[in-house]
Amino acid sequence: MKDIIEKIKDMAKKEINEASNIKVLEELRVKYLGKKGEITQKLKELSAVSAEFKPILGKLLNDVKRDIEELLAFQMETVRNLAMKEELEREKIDITIPGKRHVVGARHPLNIITNEIVRVFSSMGFSVVAGPEIEWEKYNFDMLNMPKNHPARDESDTFFISDELALRTQTSSVQARYMETHKPPIRIVSPGRVYRIDEIDATHSPMFHQIEGLIVEQGINMGHLKHTLDAFAKAFYGNETKTRFRPHHFQFTEPSAEMDMSCFNCGGAGCRVCKNEGWIELLGCGMVHPKVLDMCGINANEYTGFAFGMGLDRAAMQKFAINNLKLFFENDVRFLKQF
Ligand SMILES: [Zn+2]
Numbered sequence: 001m002k003d004i005i006e007k008i009k010d011m012a013k014k015e016i017n018e019a020s021n022i023k024v025l026e027e028l029r030v031k032y033l034g035k036k037g038e039i040t041q042k043l044k045e046l047s048a049v050s051a052e053f054k055p056i057l058g059k060l061l062n063d064v065k066r067d068i069e070e071l072l073a074f075q076m077e078t079v080r081n082l083a084m085k086e087e088l089e090r091e092k093i094d095i096t097i098p099g100k101r102h103v104v105g106a107r108h109p110l111n112i113i114t115n116e117i118v119r120v121f122s123s124m125g126f127s128v129v130a131g132p133e134i135e136w137e138k139y140n141f142d143m144l145n146m147p148k149n150h151p152a153r154d155e156s157d158t159f160f161i162s163d164e165l166a167l168r169t170q171t172s173s174v175q176a177r178y179m180e181t182h183k184p185p186i187r188i189v190s191p192g193r194v195y196r197i198d199e200i201d202a203t204h205s206p207m208f209h210q211i212e213g214l215i216v217e218q219g220i221n222m223g224h225l226k227h228t229l230d231a232f233a234k235a236f237y238g239n240e241t242k243t244r245f246r247p248h249h250f251q252f253t254e255p256s257a258e259m260d261m262s263c264f265n266c267g268g269a270g271c272r273v274c275k276n277e278g279w280i281e282l283l284g285c286g287m288v289h290p291k292v293l294d295m296c297g298i299n300a301n302e303y304t305g306f307a308f309g310m311g312l313d314r315a316a317m318q319k320f321a322i323n324n325l326k327l328f329f330e331n332d333v334r335f336l337k338q339f
Helices: 002-018 022-033 038-048 054-091 109-123 172-181 222-237 290-295 312-320 325-329
Strands: 134-136 165-167 186-195 207-217 243-250 253-262 279-288 304-311
Touching: 002 022, 002 038, 002 054, 022 038, 022 054, 038 054, 109 186, 109 207, 109 222, 109 312, 172 186, 172 207, 172 290, 172 304, 207 312, 222 243, 222 253, 222 279, 222 304, 243 279, 253 304, 279 290, 304 312, 312 325
Parallel strands: none
Antiparallel strands: 134 165, 186 207, 207 304, 243 253, 253 279, 279 304
């Protein structure tokens, strides 16, 4: 029996030393020390051994049992440490490896200009309103006092989608929509894309951008218009900017005017930007036509208002000294990231 016990001991040592994970070690514990384990079995067999050898074999068995327990505990610890080391190795971060570069885009010059203008008017209490780019004739023409025979409605100027629908030719359509659904006081600006049939060249495109503004309140007069737009020009182009108003004609305003500003580049002396005029045409404006107010459901005897509109593309070209409108729409990153 002694030989058998020694064999079991050797076998157990070998197996435990070779075990490389916790699960196998648990299985070995059951195999040798479990209820039906080999050592346990031998301890049970002791009762059949003669009194002479019982103490010797008993001591041997208990020594072997303790040896196996200690070995199991030691190997268990070793395996655990190894697993933890591997885990740490896997999670190691090399902070010397160069990071992945993220390419950050730039804002489009038209967006920069639009945001700047909106910021100026927001500070004067205007809110921003958007409208659809596919528009009913009713809002694009009728309610802006442009009757059926008006030249702006000509099919050679307007992208008609159906008899009654077109790509909007101006952001003024938003004014009509807003006045129809809101009661005065009204104070809004509306930037956006507009469309007119045109050949593409350095200063023309069938798609371009406008910003439109509208105030309707009690007692609004031409003085408010001039002061507001002069204040805008000074806030946007600098305090030294001068403005002048020239009489003009628009269907939806009466009286109407065009506003020029002194050239931001030369201050009025004459240069390439202002074509030696000293003045740059900035926007169109006027007092809202009483017929337009009436058509939108606003009592023209009680309320007056003024409206203005300016091209954003030309303003951006002037501000950033860009000489070709096409650059705005070509999406060339080398161009766009300059701003
Ligand atoms: Zn100039």
